[in-house]
Amino acid sequence: MKTRSIIKSRNLPMFITMCLFVLMFGFGSFTFKGFFSLQNFFDLFIDNAYLIIIGVGMTFVIISGGIDLSVGSVLALSTMLSSSLLEKSHMDPILVIPIVLLVGIALGLFMGLLIQKFDLPPFIITLAGLYFARGLCYVISLETIGITNDFWQKASQMQIYIGSSFISTSVVIAVVILLAGMFISRYTKFGRTVFAIGGNEQSAILMGLPVARTKILLYGFSGFCSALAGIVFTFYTQSGYALNGKGMEMDAIAAVVIGGTLLTGGVGSILGTLMGVFIFGTIQLLIAFQGTLNSWWTRIAIGFLVFVFCFLQRVLETRKGARASAAAPAKAKGSAGTVKA
Amino acid sequence: MAWWKALTHKKIFWPLVALALIMCFNLFFTPNFFRLEIKDGHLYGNVIDIIKNGAPIMLLAVGLTLVIATKGIDISVGSIVAISAGVVAMLIGGDLQGVPKYPIVFAMLAALVASVLCGMWNGMLVSRIGMQPVIATLILLVAGRGIAMVTTNAMIVWLYAKPFALLGQGYLFGLPFSIYIVAVLVLLTALVTRRTALGLFIESVGINPTAARFAGINAKNLIFWVYTFCGLCAGISGLVVCSTVMSADGNNAGLGYEMDAILAVVLGGTSMNGGKFYLIGSIVGALIVQALTTTIYAFGVPPEIAQVVKAIVVWIVCLLQSKTFRSMFLGMFGKKELAS
Numbered sequence: 001m002k003t004r005s006i007i008k009s010r011n012l013p014m015f016i017t018m019c020l021f022v023l024m025f026g027f028g029s030f031t032f033k034g035f036f037s038l039q040n041f042f043d044l045f046i047d048n049a050y051l052i053i054i055g056v057g058m059t060f061v062i063i064s065g066g067i068d069l070s071v072g073s074v075l076a077l078s079t080m081l082s083s084s085l086l087e088k089s090h091m092d093p094i095l096v097i098p099i100v101l102l103v104g105i106a107l108g109l110f111m112g113l114l115i116q117k118f119d120l121p122p123f124i125i126t127l128a129g130l131y132f133a134r135g136l137c138y139v140i141s142l143e144t145i146g147i148t149n150d151f152w153q154k155a156s157q158m159q160i161y162i163g164s165s166f167i168s169t170s171v172v173i174a175v176v177i178l179l180a181g182m183f184i185s186r187y188t189k190f191g192r193t194v195f196a197i198g199g200n201e202q203s204a205i206l207m208g209l210p211v212a213r214t215k216i217l218l219y220g221f222s223g224f225c226s227a228l229a230g231i232v233f234t235f236y237t238q239s240g241y242a243l244n245g246k247g248m249e250m251d252a253i254a255a256v257v258i259g260g261t262l263l264t265g266g267v268g269s270i271l272g273t274l275m276g277v278f279i280f281g282t283i284q285l286l287i288a289f290q291g292t293l294n295s296w297w298t299r300i301a302i303g304f305l306v307f308v309f310c311f312l313q314r315v316l317e318t319r320k321g322a323r324a325s326a327a328a329p330a331k332a333k334g335s336a337g338t339v340k341a
Numbered sequence: 342m343a344w345w346k347a348l349t350h351k352k353i354f355w356p357l358v359a360l361a362l363i364m365c366f367n368l369f370f371t372p373n374f375f376r377l378e379i380k381d382g383h384l385y386g387n388v389i390d391i392i393k394n395g396a397p398i399m400l401l402a403v404g405l406t407l408v409i410a411t412k413g414i415d416i417s418v419g420s421i422v423a424i425s426a427g428v429v430a431m432l433i434g435g436d437l438q439g440v441p442k443y444p445i446v447f448a449m450l451a452a453l454v455a456s457v458l459c460g461m462w463n464g465m466l467v468s469r470i471g472m473q474p475v476i477a478t479l480i481l482l483v484a485g486r487g488i489a490m491v492t493t494n495a496m497i498v499w500l501y502a503k504p505f506a507l508l509g510q511g512y513l514f515g516l517p518f519s520i521y522i523v524a525v526l527v528l529l530t531a532l533v534t535r536r537t538a539l540g541l542f543i544e545s546v547g548i549n550p551t552a553a554r555f556a557g558i559n560a561k562n563l564i565f566w567v568y569t570f571c572g573l574c575a576g577i578s579g580l581v582v583c584s585t586v587m588s589a590d591g592n593n594a595g596l597g598y599e600m601d602a603i604l605a606v607v608l609g610g611t612s613m614n615g616g617k618f619y620l621i622g623s624i625v626g627a628l629i630v631q632a633l634t635t636t637i638y639a640f641g642v643p644p645e646i647a648q649v650v651k652a653i654v655v656w657i658v659c660l661l662q663s664k665t666f667r668s669m670f671l672g673m674f675g676k677k678e679l680a681s
Contacts, residue, residue: 067476117665123416127603138643138646142645250483264473299483300487303485306476
């Protein structure tokens with residue numbers, strides 16, 4: 001009985017998110033003509049494919065109790081790298097894609113190594129990573145590099161029809177990553193270890209789980225997602241530009257948090273993150289359909305939503321904490337101590 | 342050797358060494374780096390430029406030092422700079438004759454009030470709601486740029502009101518005016534934190550909030566006011582930034598300043614793990630950051646690429662602060678001094 005109520009309160013943020021999405025989409029459908037259509041729903045996928053991919057990596061990092069602020073810059077770096085390799089070095093796309101992905105993974109692994117091996121705060125290491133990757137973009141080129149490669153052109157123009165509506169290549173990639181993320185988080189040893197680390201790192205170590213390896217791999221995976229998102233982003237823009245993805249780390253964190261993943265770690269889901277991305281996309285659509293509001297209001301709205309959901313998380317946590325301490329005061333004190341450690 | 346040990350154990354020693362190293366590098370590799378000229382009764386030269394351009398970072402570093410001492414972080418300072426610049430620019434107005442829309446002092450006060458409110462918002466999220474400082478201030482980091490853009494109607498506002506230029510471009514007794522603002526702020530902060538028990542309270546909250554609470558310190562209120570103070574510092578910094586370029590650009594004002602300011606504080610010897618803080622160290626840290634930037638520019642490297650160097654410096658400084666790394670490093674050179 002008691003466990004059931006806890007599970008419910010854990011899933012509560014995600015239910016709220018789903019309801020909010022339905023409400024917002026419904027509001028848009030009633031207010032604006034042409035808002036309610038299958039294509040408009042698919043556009044949520046098409047326009048935010050890169051954000052979904054980044055969000056999957058970010059969800060893992062946040063579930064483990066860490067954070068990765070470098071995602072937006074790594075995305076920009078991968079757009080710059082792929083466009084410059086394609087256009088300036090005239091490399092084959094079959095070579096370019098692995099190289100770009102490897103750079104992302106390497107940068108992620110490096111940051112993970114610093115964080116795990118030397119016990120450094122994730123946010124400061126990844127904040128430095130943010131500036132490092134952004135700076136490297138400018139080292140490659142200060143200007144936009146357009147992509148004229150055939151393969152890239154084809155990949156970006158391909159439309160897969162479902163009924164009378166269509167989706168793009170990037171959506172297929174995003175959905176594959178999404179499904180892979182769901183599978184990894186639920187059914188693999190790696191995924192379970194991530195949850196265990198986020199719940200209580202000390203216990204995870206005592207249980208004999210490969211905490212160090214998992215933590216380093218985690219940031220590598222996030223780097224991989226960011227680099228892949230960068231490639232998807234170039235399908236979208238057909239160019240590399242150093243300012244791409246500015247502030248995207250916040251969008252990704254917002255999507256994850258709105259999706260019900262706890263920032264303290266241990267609780268979260270990939271599906272929730274998808275919902276978070278949908279809400280993000282719907283806000284953008286609403287502001288676009290409304291037409292008179294400055295697009296900067298999106299930022300403010302996202303900031304506000306993150307605040308609301310963080311607040312909600314805190315309220316749920318303190319209520320849960322109060323209930324636990326009422327049941328067993330000594331135990332609650334012990335767990336509070338370990339959380340700090 | 343006792344004096345040597347006493348010297349190297351002073352926290353301020355290593356930041357000063359770093360600053361001296363950068364300066365020495367410039368002495369040999371950058372021609373005319375140390376040449377000072379007097380034009381129209383003002384001092385000109387690279388060294389003066391470092392101090393003048395470093396003023397906004399120094400102002401941010403003062404507030405951030407106290408926040409980091411409480412084991413917190415404020416990554417929204419850059420956005421608060423943009424908000425403060427936006428508010429003051431909108432209230433003074435872009436009149437070509439330089440006639441301000443509202444009195445300049447009123448506009449400046451309004452900008453400071455806005456930034457104090459931002460600081461209070463951060464403080465409330467961290468101390469009352471109990472959010473992690475990174476996330477709490479990340480909200481304002483992103484939303485703040487939006488607010489700044491909405492304040493300025495997403496346009497760059499150019500200012501022509503001459504008196505306002507004093508803050509960032511003016512001179513007093515031959516030195517840039519902004520230096521005096523920094524000096525006054527540092528002096529006041531040092532007085533309040535070091536001549537009263539406040540500094541001790543802040544450090545104790547950073548070392549162990551629970552113990553501090555049991556010792557009778559109202560940790561929540563303290564944290565709240567520390568973030569508020571940080572907002573105020575960012576606001577002052579925003580005024581100086583706006584006055585230096587006589588324009589407010591919601592998109593680019595104070596962009597990336599949070600990184601420079603954090604770097605300054607950490608270089609100055611204040612640990613990211615909270616606890617002991619060093620105000621003068623942070624000022625020296627800000628000078629190091631600015632000297633590094635100026636040196637990189639002097640070599641003709643575009644400012645954007647300078648970020649790479651700064652990021653690497655942050656990683657190195659973090660490693661030096663890590664206990665694991667130190668013992669590993671010492672282990673490589675014999676096992677002496679591990680106990681100390």
